[in-house]
Amino acid sequence: MPGPDPHAPKLLDRVRQVCRRRQYSYHTEKAYVRWVIRFVRFHDTTHPRHLNEDDIRAFLSHLASERNVAASTQNQALNALVFLYEQVLGVELGDLGPLDRADRPKRLPTVLSREEVRHLFAALPPGPNRLIAHLLYGSGLRLSEALRLRVKALDFDGGRVHVRDGKGGKDRTTMLPERLHAPLQRYLKKVRAQHETDCVEGVGSVYLPDAIAEKYPNAATEWRWQYVFPSPRLSDDPRSGAVRRHHRSDSAVQRAVKNAADAADIEKHATCHTLRHSFATHLLRDGTDVRTIQRLQGP
Structure with a gap:
């Protein structure tokens, strides 16, 4: 053999x-x-x-x-x-049989009151972390979805955010609150200026999945494909080795939200995901039907 x-x-x-x-x-x-x-x-x-x-x-x-x-x-x-x-390996698995299953904790999700949300946002310093937190609460996004947003995903005229390849590989559309339009547009002007500088210096190419990169060869440097929340630092792509600007770190946003909750004296365990839960709960209390909320939040 x-x-x-x-x-x-x-x-x-x-x-x-x-x-x-x-x-x-x-x-x-x-x-x-x-x-x-x-x-x-x-x-x-x-x-x-x-x-x-x-x-x-x-x-x-x-x-x-x-x-x-x-x-x-x-x-x-x-x-x-x-x-x-x-x-x-190309091996079709059979029945794994009974497993010792890890216990799923039976905890109700933490939800902030509207007053607590206002206090938390007031304690967040101006900048991208606060804008991201606003999107988690105002659009019901997961943190990973907000960080992976491309410029073209923001539809200011229609008041919508297009989430591509969300949980389960599914696309969806959710709301983009009008109060976020002006601050996001001001912020994007700074991001675009940074991107144009990166392009001049030869590091303005953003990561794209292979299928998109092959279909649109010039897309990596186009403004509409850039991350809405790019990292403040350039780094080596771990796959290709190319020097480029990835999206912002999730830990930076999580730390900012935790610090803001502490500064606002919020006793609840407030996290980025808490803002998403609060989005759904407040919509429900305002009379929005469950099916609509599920469509906005995705699976």
């Missing part, structure tokens, strides 16, 4: 290649690679081709019973391993 091809890509490289071919985000790619590493190490570095459903079940149960991971973490590990076997 012939041995493995010495020139074949290594397992983790194959995981990365398939993630990129399927247009997965870099965040997902890193997470899946980490889970493959943990799975292999759990089984004493045995190659996954020599492991089966029982071994997958043992690892997932270990995460719940020994590592006490959250249910969402266990589900991410399961998704990564299904991806590894079915998309990378």
